[in-house]
Amino acid sequence: MDDFKTLLMQEFVRFKPDVYMDDGHGSTLKLGLFNGRYVSPFGEENYRRVKDIPLRDDDIFLIGYPKTGCHWTWEVLSMIVRGRGEHSTTGKLACFMEMAPPAMRDSVQTRRILNSHVLFEDLPAQMKEKKTKIILTFRNPKDTLVSFYHHHTSLPDVWNYAGEFQNFFPLFIKGQVDNSSFFDYYKQWDEDIKKNPDQPVLVVSYEDMKEDLPREIRRLAAFIDVPLTDQQVEEIAQAAGFSSMKDVYQKGDNYSSIFLRKGQVGDWKNWLTIAQSEMVDAAVEQKLKGTRFASPRYTL
Template sequence: MCDPNMAEFQTMIEQVIQNCRPELIIDDQNGSSLKLGQLDGRYVAPFGQEHYRRVRDVALRDDDIILAGYPKTGCHWTWEVLSMIISGRAVHTKTGKLLCFMEMTTPHLLNSVQSRRILNSHLWFRYLPKQMKEKQTKTILTFRNPKDTVVSFFHHHAAMPEPRTYTGTFNGFFSLFMKGQVDLGSFFDYYKEWDEDIRNNTDQPILIVTYEDMKEDLPREIRRLAAFIDVPLTDQQVEEIAQAGSFSSMKDVYHRNNYFSDRYLRKGQVGDWKNWLTVAQSEMVDAAVEQKLKGTRFASPRYTLKV
C-alpha cells in the first residue's frame, strides 16, 4: 500500500472530529452522557449518515479484503498484521487502519491506496459494499470476549476528544453497553446478526479471527490469515511479522510516532475484565451470551466467552 498524502489524511481526521454532530445524547444512571448517531434506527458513532450511506457504494477491486468487527475487538491490530502479510515485510504503516476505515475516510483517500487494500468497517454485513457479494470479496471478522470488549470500549470513549468524550464511570458505561446504547448497539445482537448473515451467504468467504487466538499464538494466526488471503509466507517472514505485529510492538510504534490511533491502544490483554467487572456484572454478560448468542457459532467455547 502506498503512503497517503499525510496532510490530506490529517485534515480528514480533523474534519471528522469537528463535524461530529450527535443525533442522540444518552445519559447513564448517573447523568453522564454518551453522544451517538443513528443509522436506520441503529446506534452508530456520530460521523454523519452520509458517511455510512456511501460505504455501500465503495467500488471494490478484485483483490480487496474487507475487515469488519465490533469496536474494540482487535480491528486495529488485525489490520496492521494483515498489512504486513500483504507486503511480506515486518513494517508498520504510517496511518493504521484509519486510512481505509470506510465510514470515516474520504473517497479520494480510499482511491489513492494501492492494491491490495484492506477496507475496514464496524458496520453490519448489510451495510458493507454492494459489490462484496458479486466479487466474493474475502472478509475477515474480528471477535473478542465481551467482558474485555466492554472494558476496552469504556477506555476508548474516555480517551476520545470532545464532543465524544465520556466522563462517566465504568459502571455507568457498563449499563449502557448491556442495554446496547453504545456505538454499533448491542455486542450480542451484532454478532447474532453476523452469524445469521454468514449462514445465509455461504458463498461469501469469511474468516473469523479472535483476539484471544491472536494473543495465544500470533504466528499460527498469521499463517491462517495468510492462507485465507492467498499470500505465501516463509517461516522467517511469519516470525518477523509476529515480532513486529505484537500488540506491544504496535502500541510502541504508534506512540513513538504520535499516531492518532495511539490514544485508543491500551493494555491489549486477555482477562483484564477481572480487574473491572463485579461478579454480578460478569454474570450479566454470561446471561446475555446464553440468551442472545445461544445456537450461534459465537456461543462455542472456541470463542472463549468465559475466561
C-alpha cells in the first residue's frame, strides 16, 4: 500500500499547473487546461493519451463529474464484478485513466473498471467499436458543490487551495474549478447520449443509491451482465454501505479514504445560503432544463 500511495502522489505532484485560479480573497486554485476546459493539473499529455488507451472487450467505463459518487460507485462495481462484498485494497485510482500510469492500469488482471471525469468525445477511440458500457454518475449539484469544496481543500498537494467556502462558491458557479462547469458537463453528456444511441449508457444517481442500494446494485449488475443471487446482492449492499466502506478504508489505510467525507444527501443545507441555493437553481434552469438531469428529485 505504501508503494502504491507513493506512486500516486508522484503522479499528482509532478506536473506544473497551467492556471492559478484566484478566488478574489487571497487563495488560488491550481488547475490544468485541456481542450479549453479546466481540469486537474495532471498534465495535458495525460488527458490526450486517454483517447489512445487500448481497450479490452470486457472493460467498463465509470464516468462522472467529480464528487458525484464516483468512488462509491466504483467500489460497488468492483464488488459486483468479483461477486462478493470484498473491499478493494487500492480503490479506483489504479484505473483512473487521466492519471494512473499505463503499467498500473495494464497490470489489473480482473475485469477493469476504467474511470475518468472527461467528456464523451475524449474517451478511448475504441469505445464505439467495442460498444464499451458506460456508467455515468450524477448527484444533486448543491451536495456536489459542498463535497467538491472539501475535496479541493483536503488535497493541498494537488490543488493548493485553502480558501473559504463562500469564496469557492463563485468559482463553482462560473465553472472555474477542476473539470469546469458541472452544468455544462451534464448538458454535454445529455447531448452525446442522444447523439450516440448505440452506445450503452446507464445513469446512476447518488440519491438513488442512498435510497435503495440493493436495487441499484441489481441495476448495475444487469447492465454489465453479471448475474447475482439475492444473497450476493445483500452481502455487497452491506459491505458497500457508505459508513461501512469508509470505516474499512480508514482502518486499512486505504488511500481512497481521503476521498470519502460524509456521504449524506442534503448536507448542502448546512452550507449554502438561500441566495446561493437560488443561484444553483437558476443555473440548473438555464443549463439543464430539458435534459435527463433536470429532475427536481436530484436538483432541489
